[in-house]
Amino acid sequence: MKHLLVDKYSGPNIKFNVKDVLFGGNEKVFISGPCSVESYEQMDELAYQLSNIGVNMLRGGAFKPRTSPYDFQGLKQEGIKILKSISEKYNMPVVTEIMDIRDLEILLPNIDMLQIGSRNMYNYSLLKEVGKLDVPVLLKRGMSATIQEWMYAAEYIMSEGNEKIVLCERGIRTFETYTRNTLDINAVAVVKNKFRLPIIVDPSHGTGLREIVHSMSLASIAAGADGLIIESHINPDLAISDARQTVDVETVHRIIKSVEKMGW
Known part of the structure; x- marks a missing residue:
């Protein structure tokens, strides 16, 4: 792939801040929080604990795309508040998923980073719209x-003028059924070698098994x-969505400490 905006041949690596959090720099960025925002009390207690162990940003779903239409779909506007x-x-800073262009009106004044989820990666109309904005995007x-x-x-977003993009490897669907997805570590190395954008990894969706989130991190x-x-929760087993892959705060802390010991 040559002559693409994301290609290293087209310019230097892209770095940018989400408030005080730098993506693309030397320091690793840690984002954590629940799959779904369930209540103020839940987010308050979790954020308090995460902020004390070195987590840089919060994640939490207010609008939730679910495979079954009968599953919890999120608190929507209340979740954003x-x-x-x-x-x-x-x-x-907070990152949350956008599912519909019509939700930009409530999201933009309240959210620091927009997430384009796996199901919407092919939603080119949505990609173009967020590309017109001066807002960081997690793709x-x-x-x-x-x-x-x-x-x-990513090109769809960048071609409209927005280069504040963080790629997120979250596992791909393969013939393997033991794990939820197959976490493609190859993709991380390829992106770092060939492309200009920062990349983070979601070992929660990438594995679907909380017991291997640490090692895959x-x-x-x-x-x-x-x-x-x-994905983290005060009581992972009681999480409304994605409980099986959600870890507790202590596990997040151990991961951060392990990464620090690696010195990378």
Whole structure:
């Protein structure tokens, strides 16, 4: 892939801040929080603990795309208000998923970074719209997307003027059924070698198994990832969504300490 905006041949590596958090620099970025915002009390207690162990940013879903239409779909506007309040209280930037262009009106004043989820990586109308904005974007890889398709999705955003993009490897769908997805560590090394954008890894969705989130987090950093986004909860077994892959705060802390010991 030559002459693409994301290609290293087209310019220097891209670095940018989300408030005080630098992506693409020498320091690893740690993002954590629940799959879904469940209540103010849940987010308040979790953010308090995460802020004390070195987590840089909060994640939390307010609008949740679920495979079944009968599953919890998120608190929507109320969830956004909770994220905004918690972000201000603990001075931690927040990233959350956008599913519909019509939600930009409520998201933009309240959220620091927009997430394009796996299902929307191919939503080119949405990619173009966020490309017109001066807002950081976390672009997750589609569950069946090739690296080339993923890079072209980033191109859709960049071609409209927005270069504040962080790629997120979150596992791809393969013939393997033991894990939820197959975490493609190869993709991390390829992106670091060939492309200009920072990349983080989601070992939660990439594995679906909380007991291997720690080891796959370290493998991701070893491959060159600029950071991690990890699903966490005060009581993981009681999480409304994605409980099986959600870890507790102590596990997040151990991961951060392990990464620090690696010195990368």
